[in-house]
Amino acid sequence: MKKINYIEYGVGNFLSIKNSLKTIDIDLNIVDKPENFNNELHTLLPGVGNFDYCMQQLAKNNFVEFLRDKTNFKKNLVGICVGMQIMFTKSEEAKEYPGLGIFDGEIVNLKNIGIKKTPIIGWNKIYGNFKSYFMNKKFYFIHSYGNIKSKCSISCYKKNKTQINAIIKKDNFIGLQFHPEKSGQIGIELLNEFFK
Template identity: 35%
Template sequence: MIAIIDYGAGNLKNVQHALNLLNIECKVTDQPGDLQSATGIILPGVGAFGEAMNRLNEAGFSDEIKSQANQGKPLLGICLGMQLLFQKSYEHGEHEGLGLIEGEIVRFEHGLKVPHMGWNQLIISAQNKESLINRDVQDDDYVYFVHSYFAQPKNEEDILHATDYGKPFTSAVKRNHIMGMQYHPEKSARVGMQMLKNFGEMVR
């Protein structure tokens, strides 16, 4: 069973609906203790980084997410949920993240329209090309974005996908069993559903 974390800052229903369509057992939960019995975890999110981290901390999720991830449980962050996996964000100040992936979250450069919104293409990184999460996903496949900040991983080997917007930026990450997608797989038609299916297989 995949636990979808409800901390008041996520696009929960669409993620749950997508997993239900794929016949992947899932549960939306606002109880940190439920993560212990889950076989995988999805951390969704929309909104501002600092507020989201405050909510995770206040609800008791932050320590439990880190504990389960450190035990090797598959974890997928979506949109803001991916950004929260990093050490730090500069969105409206400076905020500490979960620190599960080294790097920081920064704003798109001036001159680029923000938010970066709509369909854009994936560039699959060579070092993670053979990962199960990429099964039946191709270079130049389109996925759906809505964001003004993006991740800068410290380690190139953590990059799963890149996308070009003014210049290439990291649009998905993978460090062992910890993954994040800046785009919304639940809104990305066939490609997004395939990646959610692949995550479900990794969990099994």
């Protein structure tokens, strides 16, 4: 069975990710400290809840400097939801911690950019300026903060006439604002694509 690195730092729904990847024969190499990381494998960075809490947990487990050093990653690094948000430079949600700075830009409070109700919860169609099987497909979003300005955005969705970034990609670093592991079959197919 194929494996990917799963950054285990006490945040994120481990079981949902494990179960969804199991359906495409991908097993997890649990990386609970940098020493257990295997650079021959793709990597998943989970995250739910609060930005500061995620960064604090990463720091506690000695992951911050490790994740900031791009040379550690030969294969894809895929961040999901808050796992994607902490890949940015900073967030309006954070009072204490800066982000990992893998992507330039900021995570903003969606309330301040015209979103009427937060969190946004539900299935949204994503768009992009390139041909892909995954464009115009629906994915499950649940978030109160997000990114609206990034040079590396390759896909976005629209809510209350505001454009919110859905997929960020810079070389082998990928951030997904939605939850592919909760987005039915199409979400699993997308994970399969990034972990090919």
